[in-house]
Amino acid sequence: MYGYFPEPEKCRILENAMSIADPSVTESRIPEILREAAGSIFGPDVGIEVTETPRKAGKAVAADFYVALTWVGKRIRFAAKAKARSTPRAVEEAIMQAQVRGRETGRPQMIVVPFLGEQWLNRLLKEGLSGLDLSGNGIVVVPGQLLLRQSGCPNRYPESRPARFAYRGASSLVPRVFLRRSRYPSVTAIREEIESGGAAVAMSTVSKALARMAEDVAIDRTRDGIRLIQGETILDLLAEDFVTPKPLRALGLKWSASLSDLFQAVAGKRRSQSDQSDRSCKLVMSGTSSQARYSAGMRADTPILYASDLAELQRRLGKAWEPSERFTDLRVIQTDDPTVFFDARIDDNAVAYASPVQAYLELTASGDKRDNEIASQIREQLLRTVASQKHSPP
Numbered sequence: 534m535y536g537y538f539p540e541p542e543k544c545r546i547l548e549n550a551m552s553i554a555d556p557s558v559t560e561s562r563i564p565e566i567l568r569e570a571a572g573s574i575f576g577p578d579v580g581i582e583v584t585e586t587p588r589k590a591g592k593a594v595a596a597d598f599y600v601a602l603t604w605v606g607k608r609i610r611f612a613a614k615a616k617a618r619s620t621p622r623a624v625e626e627a628i629m630q631a632q633v634r635g636r637e638t639g640r641p642q643m644i645v646v647p648f649l650g651e652q653w654l655n656r657l658l659k660e661g662l663s664g665l666d667l668s669g670n671g672i673v674v675v676p677g678q679l680l681l682r683q684s685g686c687p688n689r690y691p692e693s694r695p696a697r698f699a700y701r702g703a704s705s706l707v708p709r710v711f712l713r714r715s716r717y718p719s720v721t722a723i724r725e726e727i728e729s730g731g732a733a734v735a736m737s738t739v740s741k742a743l744a745r746m747a748e749d750v751a752i753d754r755t756r757d758g759i760r761l762i763q764g765e766t767i768l769d770l771l772a773e774d775f776v777t778p779k780p781l782r783a784l785g786l787k788w789s790a791s792l793s794d795l796f797q798a799v800a801g802k803r804r805s806q807s808d809q810s811d812r813s814c815k816l817v818m819s820g821t822s823s824q825a826r827y828s829a830g831m832r833a834d835t836p837i838l839y840a841s842d843l844a845e846l847q848r849r850l851g852k853a854w855e856p857s858e859r860f861t862d863l864r865v866i867q868t869d870d871p872t873v874f875f876d877a878r879i880d881d882n883a884v885a886y887a888s889p890v891q892a893y894l895e896l897t898a899s900g901d902k903r904d905n906e907i908a909s910q911i912r913e914q915l916l917r918t919v920a921s922q923k924h925s926p927p
Contacts, residue, residue, distance in 0.1 A: 558647050558667065558690055563615040564598045566667050567645060574671050575683055579604045581665075596634070600643055600665070602673055602681075609675055611643035611663055619648040619666070619690070621750040621766075631662055641675060647690035654684055699745035700767075700774040703871050706732050707742035708767045709890050711752065712915050713876055715761040715922040723759065730876040730888075731815075764919045768893070768912055775894045778870040782843050785835075785861030786854070792818075792836070793882035795863075799849050800883060814849060815841035817877045817885040819866070820895030821904065826878060826886040827914065828907045835864050839887075841874065843867045889915055 558566070564585045571581035580603035586596055596612030614631045616623040624646055631642040643663040654672045657664045658680075665671035669686030673679060698704050706727050713730065717723045724739050743759065746752045751766040752759055761767070788795060799816050818826075819837040840846045843865065847854045876888035887895070889911050896908035 558617045560597065560615045560617045563617065563645055563667070567600070567665065570667065570669070574665060574669055575604075575681055579681065596640075600645070604679070604681065607679060609641055609673075609679065611641045612638065613643045613645050615645045617647070619646045619688070620748045622748050624649075624653055625750060628657070628660060628662060632660070635662075643673075648688040650688075651684060654682065658682075699742040700770045701776060703732070703734055704738055704742050705771060705774070705872060706730075706734055706875055707739050708746055708751070708771060709872070709875065709888070711746075711761040711767060712764060712890050712919060713888075715764075715919045716758060717760075718758040720759070727875070732871040732875040761919055764916050768890075768915065771890070772894055772897050775898055777895075777898065778839065778866070778868045778873050780866045780868055782867040784843070784856050784865060785858050786863045786865055787857050787860070788853075788855075788862040790853075791882075792884050795850075796883045796885060798853065799846060812842055812845045814845040815839075815874045816846065817874055818887055819873070820887040820892040821899055823886040823892045824896070824904075824907055826880070827889055827892055827911050835861055837864045837866065839870075839873045840865050840867050841869070 564583050567581075568583040571583060574581065580601075582601040582603075584599045584601065586598050597615045598613050599610055600613050601608060601610045612631075612634060614627050614634065616627045624644070627644040627646060631644050634640075635642040641663065643665065644657075645665050645667070647666060648668045649657070649664055649666040649670050649672075653664070654670065657672050658674060661674050661676050663671075663673045663675075665673075666686075668689040669683065671681070671683050673681040700708055707723065710723060710726050710730065714726060717726065720736065720739055720743065723743075724734065724736060727734055727739075743752065743754070746767070747754055749763075749766055749770065751761070751763045751770070753762050796816060799814055817839050819839055822836045822838070846865065873887065873891060876890070877885040878888065879885045886892070893908050893911040893915065896904040896911070899905075
């Protein structure tokens with residue numbers, strides 16, 4: 534028997550059935566919340582009964598609670614494993630624990646968490662394991678007997694996540710550095726690698742970002758060090774949280790010479806030794822304008838460059854500085870976002886291109902079909918690079 538319920542209406546019914554005022558979830562509250570929503574997940578034709586199981590002193594029980602499901606005359610009782618969070622690590626642990634219990638007891642198993650997206654529903658189907666969430670989604674799998682699926686309900690319990698910041702802004706330098714090198718002996722080594730790429734972050738920021746990445750099962754921390762285990766996850770989360778660098782100033786320039794001449798002029802012009810107020814001037818091609826570094830062909834639009842200091846850039850270019858808002862050859866954006874300058878790749882002609890990660894993120898976010906195709910190529914290159922490092926000496 535098979536049932537598929539991709540009906541948004543059930544999601545709206547579920548919102549009415551459950552309290553929205555208090556979205557907090559603890560494992561002890563999950564049976565109560567699930568019981569309130571039981572009739573709304575698969576609809577009135579599918580009965581869901583929740584029975585809590587008291588723990589006996591000194592003796593483990595086979596379930597956190599039990600869920601009995603009834604549909605067209607068939608009733609099946611599941612031993613449920615609950616988790617109060619829906620992070621990848623929490624869901625993975627629930628799946629593993631349910632599988633172990635299933636092998637030990639022979640009883641049908643189910644996991645219950647605040648939210649199960651399509652990826653997890655597909656995973657549960659593949660594993661032959663049932664799962665319900667508190668947001669209205671679920672899959673019930675009894676091989677050879679029963680298959681029910683409800684999907685499409687939004688996450689009603691989004692996490693505050695220490696969290697989210699790990700893949701955005703300066704903190705994103707931590708996950709980005711694992712796409713530059715996949716293994717590090719210590720947190721200090723990660724910070725030093727970021728500094729060698731031209732940026733700086735506080736040790737506390739590195740530690741918090743690593744904790745988030747471990748929750749997302751993107752890295753593994755052992756006594757031997759810290760290693761990347763899911764490059765795809767990092768790229769997906771970086772893309773999901775990517776924000777276009779904030780411009781402090783922006784202007785167009787006329788520039789008849791080559792890009793190489795521009796970068797060499799900026800790199801070669803320094804203040805006199807008597808001038809103690811020396812200012813740095815970082816200059817790099819934007820991610821979208823760095824296509825030529827990572828794929829065949831050039832963009833037809835005006836090249837975009839990021840600069841750390843437009844006033845200093847003007848000083849270094851001198852008489853060659855010719856701003857214009859019409860018929861421009863270049864567009865320069867001043868920004869203090871460290872991610873755009875991190876891990877820049879400099880070619881033999883002194884032109885600094887955005888890192889492959891920055892190029893991937895900007896091209897992915899552009900919405901242009903050709904840009905997205907090139908972004909896919911860069912993604913494959915990045916994943917091949919980190920995969921080749923997994924079996925090489927640290």
